[in-house]
Amino acid sequence: MVRILVIAGKDLQLLLRDPLGLFFILAFPAIMGIIFGAITGSSQTDQAILEIAVIDEDQSRLSTRFTSALVETGSIRIWNRDATLENERQASLDRVRRGRLTAVVILPRGFGETAGMPWASPVPIEVAIDPSRTAERGMLQGLLVEAAGSLVTARLEDPASRRALFASGRREIERNQKLPTVTRGLLVRLLDLLEREIEGELERASSSNPTAPSKSTFPVDLELARIEFVPIDRQGDRGLGANWHDKVRSRWDLSFPQGMLWGVLSCSAGFAISLVREQEQGTFLRLQVAPLSRFQILAGKAAACFVTVLFVILAMVLLGYALGMRPISPLLLALAAFSIAWSFVGIMLAMSVTGRTAESVNGAAWGSGVLMAMFGGGMVPLVFMPNFMQTLSLFSPVRWAVEALEGAIWRNYSVVEMLRPCGVLMGIGAIGFSVGILVLKRRTG
Structure with a gap:
C-alpha cells in the first residue's frame, strides 16, 4: 500500500511540475463552463x-x-x-x-x-x-x-x-x-x-x-x-x-464542411503531439545529429501533416459525393483544401511548442481545437452566440475554413470572393509557421 501511495505521490508531483498540463485539468473546464454559461445565459436574457x-x-x-x-x-x-x-x-x-x-x-x-x-x-x-x-x-x-x-x-x-x-x-x-x-x-x-x-x-x-x-x-x-x-x-x-x-442538393452539402474540419483538427493535434513526443524520446535530437538541417526536419513533418489533411478532405468529399453532395466548383474546392491544409499545418507547428511534454501539448492541442470549433460555429450556430463571441469568431480559423468549403461546395463563390477566407487562412498558417519555427529553434539550439 505504501508503494502504491509513493507511486501516486510521484505522479502527482510530475503533474504539479507541468503547469500547462495542470491548466488543462483544472482551469480549462472552468473556462468551458463560463463560455457555455455565456451562451445559455444570453439566450435567456x-x-x-x-x-x-x-x-x-x-x-x-x-x-x-x-x-x-x-x-x-x-x-x-x-x-x-x-x-x-x-x-x-x-x-x-x-x-x-x-x-x-x-x-x-x-x-x-x-x-x-x-x-x-x-x-x-x-x-x-x-x-x-x-x-x-x-x-x-x-x-x-x-x-x-x-x-x-x-x-x-x-x-x-x-x-x-x-x-x-x-x-x-x-x-x-x-x-x-x-x-x-x-x-x-x-x-x-x-x-x-x-x-x-x-x-x-x-x-x-x-x-x-x-x-x-x-x-x-x-x-x-x-x-x-x-x-x-x-x-x-x-x-x-x-x-x-x-x-x-x-445549389444545395442534399443535407450533406451543409454538414460535411463541419465534419471535414473535425478531421483536420484531429490531424493537426496528432502531428503536434508526435513532434513533441519525438523531442522527449530523443528522436528529434538524433535527427539533428544526422546530416539534416532543422529546416529539412520540420519541412518533412509539415509535408506529412499537409498531405494527411488533404487526404482527410478528399476522403470526406468522396464520401459526400457518394451520398449526394455535388460541389459547384471543384477548382475552388481544391483552393480551399490547399488553404486549409496550409493554415492547419502552421497551427500544428505552433501548438507543438505550447508545452515540453506530450501530455501538455495534447491538452493544449485539443483544448484550442475545441475552442476554435466553438467560436467558429462548429458547435453552436453563430446567430445564437452573444455579440462579443460573434466578434471573436473572426479570429477562429474554423470559421474561415467552413466559409471557404461552403463557398466552393454550394454558396457559388466567385474567385474574388474566395480570396477573403483563403487569404485569412494562408495568413494564419504563415503566423503559425513563424511562431513554431522560432520557438523550436530557441529550444533546440
Missing part, C-alpha cells in the same frame, strides 16, 4: 437577433407598417433600413449567399392591397434565406407571420382602411355565386353589424381613455401571411423562381 434585409417594392402604408412591426419584435435587425443602395435587391441576395445576412425579405408590388384582409388571397412574401440556417428559418417564419397578423389590427385602427376592408368583404361575398342569394344577404348584414360594433367599441375606448393607444382594443393579433422561400443566387437573370436545391 437577450433574444437572438436576426440581421436581414427588407426590399419594399410596394412602398405602401401597410408595407411600411409591416417593416416597422418586424423591428418591434426585438428579434430582427434590418441591415438596409436607413441605407440607399444601387441594385439593392441583388446586393442583399449576394450578402445572404456569402453568409453576411440571415435572409432577404421581399415585399412585392400589391402587397398592401390585400395585406391584413382575412378573406383576400394575400400576395406572397418572398424570403431568400441561407439554407444552412435551418433554426433561423423557423424563427424568421414565425416573426413574419406575427408581423403580418398585426396588419389586420392596423386596418381596423385606421378609419379609411377599415371601411375599405369591410367594403372589400362585401364585394367578395356578392361576387361568390356559389352561395345562395339568401346566404349572401345574411353575410353582408353580418359584416354591417360587425363594422358598426367595431366602430362603437373604438369610440367607447377613445372616450374612456383618450391617451391610451387604440391597439389595446385588439389584444390578440391575427396571424395572416403567405410566405414563399426563394433561392439565393449570384446571377440576377435566373430570377427568384428557381429551385434553391439546384
